[in-house]
Amino acid sequence: MGDGERAAGTRLAMQAGRYAHARQFRLMRKALRRLKGHVGRVRGNIRAWLASIPAGPLRERILDALALTGRLLHQRPKDPGKLYALHAPDVDCISKW
Numbered sequence: 001m002g003d004g005e006r007a008a009g010t011r012l013a014m015q016a017g018r019y020a021h022a023r024q025f026r027l028m029r030k031a032l033r034r035l036k037g038h039v040g041r042v043r044g045n046i047r048a049w050l051a052s053i054p055a056g057p058l059r060e061r062i063l064d065a066l067a068l069t070g071r072l073l074h075q076r077p078k079d080p081g082k083l084y085a086l087h088a089p090d091v092d093c094i095s096k097w
Contacts, residue, residue, distance in 0.1 A: 009038055036073055043069050 012035040019028035043066060050066075053059045065086075072083050084091050 005038070005042060009035065009042075012038065039069065040073055043073070 012031050016028050016031040016035060019025070019031060046062065047066065050059070050062060053062065068083065068086055068089055072086065075082050082093070083089055084093060
């Protein structure tokens with residue numbers, strides 16, 4: 001992943017947050033769609049690169065991260081068991097009882 005791809009992802013994530021804060025939800029959804037497309041492309045590049053990684057703990061960590069990323073990309077707003085944080089996948093939403 002190059003610096004341009006990393007910067008684009010960071011910029012889109014911050015932009016979506018700004019739009020949400022300003023209650024510009026249409027623009028926020030547009031930024032999130034672009035971010036999801038970007039993440040999907042990077043995920044595909046990593047999956048293609050995965051064949052060159054030998055079996056071991058690094059490969060297992062990458063496969064786990066790819067599984068979480070796929071789950072994140074395919075979840076819907078009303079799905080049960082949504083993924084709220086990549087760094088802690090077992091976290092549930094605490095605002096709704």
